[in-house]
Every structure is written in C-alpha cells, then in structure tokens.
Amino acid sequence: MSEAVADKDAGAVAERFTELYGAEPHGVWAAPGRVNLIGEHTDYNDGFVMPFALPHQAVAAVSRRADGVLRLHSADVEGGVSELRLDDLSPESDKNWTAYPAGVVWALREAGHAVTGADIHLASTVPSGAGLSSSAALEVVVALALNDLFSLNLRGWQLARLCQRAENVYVGAPVGIMDQTASACCEEGHALFLDTRDLSQRQIPFDLAAEGMRLLVVDTQVKHSHSEGEYGKRREGCEKGAALLGVDALRDIPYADLDAALARLGDEEEVRRLVRHIVTENERVERVVSLLESGETRAIGPVLAEGHASLRDDFRISCPELDLVVDTALASGALGARMTGGGFGGSAIVLAEETDVDALTKTIQEAFTTAGFTAPRIFEAVPSAGARRLR
Ligand code: ADP
Ligand code: MG
Numbered sequence: 001m002s003e004a005v006a007d008k009d010a011g012a013v014a015e016r017f018t019e020l021y022g023a024e025p026h027g028v029w030a031a032p033g034r035v036n037l038i039g040e041h042t043d044y045n046d047g048f049v050m051p052f053a054l055p056h057q058a059v060a061a062v063s064r065r066a067d068g069v070l071r072l073h074s075a076d077v078e079g080g081v082s083e084l085r086l087d088d089l090s091p092e093s094d095k096n097w098t099a100y101p102a103g104v105v106w107a108l109r110e111a112g113h114a115v116t117g118a119d120i121h122l123a124s125t126v127p128s129g130a131g132l133s134s135s136a137a138l139e140v141v142v143a144l145a146l147n148d149l150f151s152l153n154l155r156g157w158q159l160a161r162l163c164q165r166a167e168n169v170y171v172g173a174p175v176g177i178m179d180q181t182a183s184a185c186c187e188e189g190h191a192l193f194l195d196t197r198d199l200s201q202r203q204i205p206f207d208l209a210a211e212g213m214r215l216l217v218v219d220t221q222v223k224h225s226h227s228e229g230e231y232g233k234r235r236e237g238c239e240k241g242a243a244l245l246g247v248d249a250l251r252d253i254p255y256a257d258l259d260a261a262l263a264r265l266g267d268e269e270e271v272r273r274l275v276r277h278i279v280t281e282n283e284r285v286e287r288v289v290s291l292l293e294s295g296e297t298r299a300i301g302p303v304l305a306e307g308h309a310s311l312r313d314d315f316r317i318s319c320p321e322l323d324l325v326v327d328t329a330l331a332s333g334a335l336g337a338r339m340t341g342g343g344f345g346g347s348a349i350v351l352a353e354e355t356d357v358d359a360l361t362k363t364i365q366e367a368f369t370t371a372g373f374t375a376p377r378i379f380e381a382v383p384s385a386g387a388r389r390l391r
Helices: 003-021 099-110 134-149 156-171 178-185 230-245 255-264 269-293 297-313 320-331 354-371
Strands: 027-036 051-064 069-074 082-085 118-124 190-195 201-205 213-219 336-340 347-353 377-380
Touching: 003 027, 003 051, 003 118, 027 134, 027 178, 051 134, 051 178, 069 099, 099 118, 099 134, 099 156, 118 134, 134 156, 134 178, 156 178, 178 190, 190 269, 201 269, 213 354, 230 255, 230 269, 255 269, 269 297, 297 320, 297 336, 297 347, 320 336, 320 347, 320 354, 347 354, 354 377
Parallel strands: 069 118
Antiparallel strands: 027 051, 051 118, 051 190, 069 082, 190 201, 213 347, 213 377, 336 347
C-alpha cells in the first residue's frame, strides 16, 4: 500500500476515534490480511508455509487507559461502543467480533504483561470470511498497538503467538500460527518462508510485476466457518496420523519416507490421505522456495496446481466454486492456480502472465455465470508490508 493511502486510512480512523471517545488517539497502527502462496494446513503439523501480506489491512486507533476498562468499536460492524472490564474477560464467553481484540488483551495479561485498559476503534479493508485472514489482521493490529503503548517490547513472532492463543483459547477457533505471523512479520515485495515449528523465517523476494506476471485473488464469496466442524476433523485426523506413525507431528515424516509411512498406516484410508497431503505439501513449499530463489518464478505454476489437486482429492477441503476457478484458469492459460486458506469456500489464487490477466478475469467471471454461482470478486494481490505503526 502506498504511503499516501496508508496516511489517508490513518487520518479517517483517527478522526472517527476522536468522535467516539472525545479525545485524539495515542496512535494509529495497521496490520494486513494475507494470501498463502503455498503450504496449506501444514501450520498445525509443525510444517512449512509461505504467505505474503495483502495491501488490505485493519487499521486501529488506540489510546491507553489505566482503569481496567476496554472499549471497542469497529467501523465495519453495526452497533455502538462495547465496554468490557478486563477482570471479567474469560475464554469463550463472547461470540461476537469483540472476542478477537478482547482475546488479545486477555492473552497479553495472562502472559503477565501489564495492560491496564484501552480505547480502540478499528476499520478494516480485509474481506471477512474470505480466507484472507481478517481475524488475524484484527488481532495483530491490536497486539502491536498495545505492545507500543505499554512498552512491552515483544517481537513480531511473539505477538503472533499471543494472537494465536487469543484465537485458540479465547475465541475458541483451533487455528495454526501462520495467519498471525504473516500479518505481523511479512515485508513488502516478499513472501515469508516460515517454519511453523520454531517460527524461523526467511523473506523470499517475490516481485511478480518486475517479471511481467500477476497474481490474482478470486474470492468465491462462499463463506467458510473455521470455528467448527471440518477444520477440526482434519486437524484431529492429522494428529491421529502422527500418533500412529510415532512422530510428534507430520512434519517429521520426510518426503523420501512417504511411501513407507503410508504402507504402515494400512487400512486407515482417511488418515493416509491426510498424511499424504501434509507430507507432499511441505515438499511443495520447499520446491517453491528453491524455484523462487533461483529465479525460476514461472516454474512455480505447476507446483501450485499440484497443491490444489492434493487439497481437493486428498485433504478434501475444496468446493465446486474453488475447483471451477482453478480448472477454468488452468484451461485458459494461467501459469498456475490453487485454492488458498482454510477451504470449503473463500479464495483461490491464479498466477498469470500480465498480458493474460484481462482475458482470464473475464473467462472466470463467465464460467461462474454459466454455472449459476454468485459472481466472484477478483483483485490483484501485491505483496505488501506487514504490521506497523502509521502515526
Ligand atoms: P477470515 O479470518 O478468513 O476472514 P474468520 O472467520 O477467521 O475469517 O474471521 C472473521 C471474523 O473476524 C468475523 O466474523 C468478525 O467476527 C471478525 N472480523 C473481521 N474483520 C472485522 C472488522 N473489520 N470488524 C469487526 N470484526 C471483524
Ligand atoms: Mg481467520
């Protein structure tokens, strides 16, 4: 996002804060949504992921309080200011959006950090429930603001861990660590190669425009819901696979040992499929990293397509709309395409030559019309900056 746009966002959000709370905010912060280039559902298997930050971001104007009160307001949700007492915060007590920022405050205090209250107004351009991590953007922007205002001196990855704990325990959604780390740690013009076991990371240059390519996000507008059902089942299936194979996490099965591992799983057909996806997906992330680092960017296209097939056939979390994006894109000259995010809806990504973007966009839109699906929202994803203070 250009500085000019970020400044405008900061100004508008600060002004609204002042209207709501009667004084100027102590500061304004931003944290982006993300797209995952490759490495899907590997993050709760201690594996590899490779997200990059979107220009879409949550912006928060925040002031410190000393009286144990937390006031919350979102420009994107109907209703007034919510007022909570810090001493009353308790996990899974709140089914509203306020659970995300309140959960961050709870997690910080639980970890022993002296957060004594805050007034928060936020506004986000990250589409909610589209697989682009609007929830992590919300958590990370609040965590970063409180980190600065209360001089906690926590690093990006530490804030990400606390935000994950907020979402796991306070909100009650069993998500991995990728989204929060991406929002906290990504850099403009780069994808983040992240080892979710120890959170070691490497910034991989990822400037498609310079090479005549574009990456499109196609939001199918099909809403997923992470907190329940299928996501939890996949997670349990992966844990069962690791237990049956006698490892801490599926990350510990090397790609070279995949066939032997599958043979050991015998007639556990469902678990075999989950294990095969995770082990091959980790290998795909490593392949994409080495292709990008050796300048063979176009060659990542087929790897993305392989990843989609694995999510569709082995992990079984695609849906007709996502498959339609990928099939249409690949049949119409895209370099690669795959679903991204948790699955069962949300978004797909399409890697394409710059010169093919208009035709591809039109073809995908037409395919959705023909199938009788809701029109998708299609936009270009430019690798953007991670969380930061705007003013
Ligand atoms: P995703 O992170 O993929 O967008 P989630 O289901 O994890 O989807 O998070 C979406 C939830 O995050 C919303 O239902 C809402 O509670 C909260 N949320 C996201 N953006 C905002 C916002 N701008 N204002 C208030 N709540 C938001
Ligand atoms: Mg989320």
